[in-house]
Amino acid sequence: MKTYFLIPFLALLSALTPLAVDMYLPAMPSIAGDFNVSIEIIQTTLSTYLLGFAIGQLFYGPLADSYGRKPVLICGLVTYLIASIGIVYGDSIEQFKWLRLLQAIGGGAASVVVSSLLRDLFSGSMFSKMMSYVVLSMTLAPLVAPLIGAQLLVWFSWPSIFVALAILTSICLLVSYIGIKETLPKERRVAFNLPQVFRNYGLILRNRKVLGLMLCGGFNVSGMFAFLTASPFVYIEYFGIDAQDYGYLFACNILGMMVVTWMNAKIVMRFGYQQILRAGIIISAVVSVLFWLLNMNLTFGLAGLVVSTVAYISLISLIGSNVMTGVLAEFPHISGTASALSATIRFGFGAISGLVISILHDGTPLPMIMVISGCGILSFLSYFILTERANKDS
Template sequence: MANKDASAPINTKRLAILLAALIATAPFAIDTYLPAIPAMAVDFGAPTHNVEVSISMFLIGFALGQLIGGPLSDRVGRRPVALVGLVIYIITSAMIIFVDSSFSLNVMRFIQAIGGGFALVIVGASVRDLFDGKDAARMFALIAVIMMIAPLVAPTVGSALLVYFQWQAIFVLLVIYGSIMLVVVWFKLPETTKLRPRYAGPARRVLWTYLEVLRTRKAVGFMLAHTGASAVMFSFLTDSPFMYIDYFGVSPSQFPYLFGANVIVIVICNRLNNPLLKRLECHQILAIGTGLQLAAVIGLFIAVNVFEPSLYAVVPLVMVAVGMIGLTAPNATAAFMQYFPHIGGTATALMGTIQFATGALAGTIIGQVHDGSLLPATASMLAFGIFANVMVHFVAEAKQIEQPAPAQSDDTVVVAAD
């Protein structure tokens, strides 16, 4: 396997673009086919909610992929794990083109997501290898704002493909994107574990490294706050085709615009993060984000369950509820990762696993109790919004750094060679 030389200075903005493109394999895999779900259900002769289960299956597989890939990347390096994950992602994306039932789709999506989890888990670990504290939060924010291009354009791309082709064309696109990323990672991704010692303990001690993370109560508070805030988004994501297309009668061609409005708010919040970091700490910004998110989901719950549901009320409230991820995600992640410089891959894996497993659980429950109303989805969003705020205010506590690392240049960071 080619070994990218890590002794040269790394341009952090270019690295952010590369890592963001790697993360984008997930939103491309989810968001491009959302407009196609009703058509896929018709093609399979199955109810829409049976096909929506594939979203939950993807999230479960994504969680499992991170759970395995994280500690593996601590042992063998970030690059090999990412490359193996992309190969799995490409092969299964190609196989989905030929499925003929919702069951086969769900199985393939699960395996596809394991590969995606391998690729994604190295991103947070790579940032932790290179940055600390607010520098890490800024890097996560930069990655996120670039990565947000994917969910912004993905539903539009999916809808455009459906105009001219069948739903299978969406997965042809995923094969192409995954193949491009495989080449880019092979030639351009540096091995960031060269900056910090790799975990050298026996493989059987992987469980103990997970327990080490879970025993760090103050850090777990940040992880669970991020999980709750993300589950608000996943609850909406799972039910969004039903909510907008089936319930409110929005056409599949209009759906991407309503979906994209949420992403625009995420980007705006994300861009506000850097100015806020000059005045506030990560945990303070996280508290603001989760508080605003909770206010929005309370308003949404009341708007659709107490009053006559209106698209004009639902869309802006969802935009705020989902958009706050732009503030919560980078700051919760940076505050959490600050506790684990020596096992960044394992910590990232556990955080991602719990985040996506919870999202999958929320989606599954919404599907099981669905009664043709907006109550299941909005109740789930409200419950997780409350949970996130409880974690922020009563469990999480920022780590005090007595001797912070010297600030890195805005443009470059040097990774030492072995």
């Protein structure tokens, strides 16, 4: 498959899990009504999905390093497809929960294999350039997914969301089977050994440079998950804008990320991913401080909150793609394992940030402002305390 077809397709693959996480959010009340359960019960299925995704990734990475990228990807997509179809025909909340867990386990394969496959084909700043497009897709998907889900809910019923996911997965499965070639030759594969898998995870976590990069990326993207959790309440209920205008404000974040991702792809080959990453983290930290100072008293109202949120979220794909470049450059021989651990940290931190938002909820935008600002500062500290010091020591 040619590069100009491969990169968009890998970006689509990487979006499967974020779409599954967020497309059904607008449908939660409808699902609760159909199954005759409380909305709180349906909300727990989101945690179930994130748990399955985290568990699946931890094993898909080592499996991809042992058996190759393509077989693991195909198995994961088949699992995801079966679960999506099962959800459409399920008739109880218990079936819905278990099938969501199965769907998440299958979805973890795509996320791991995409990063590993790119690392097999590209290296250094070229990898960062290609990865920036994939990370953009991973970051845009949670922002766009609720809008897609809402439109499907308007025209159809909630099962249509999972029909759409099943159709999309079928297309990805067909293209993967026909068009994707194996990128990990047999001589570069490592034997699958469960104790060795956990030793490899320990090896990665003991590397201060990589640990700093993973924590930096995890905290940074957690700010976006905090926004996803809190923004419907803040924008619609607190500030009183309607759902259509909420969609337009959402689109501002998407536009910002697209612009910054395009800039990263243009300049990373000239300056190198390390310089771009360092600059991005510093700018993000400054934005985080300003986010708090400008919005803690809501002096500038909704306008100040929207502008500062766009500034923060726009940098996420730039930081994320260059973080992955640094992580996989340190462990090219177990890139699947490294990619899996990094993604697990990102989604795990994202789930925690959403939980913190829920705990701190006080009927104002302040919890969202606090968590987003805190995530940006923690991202900065993780990088400069761990990664920068490790670079200087070496």
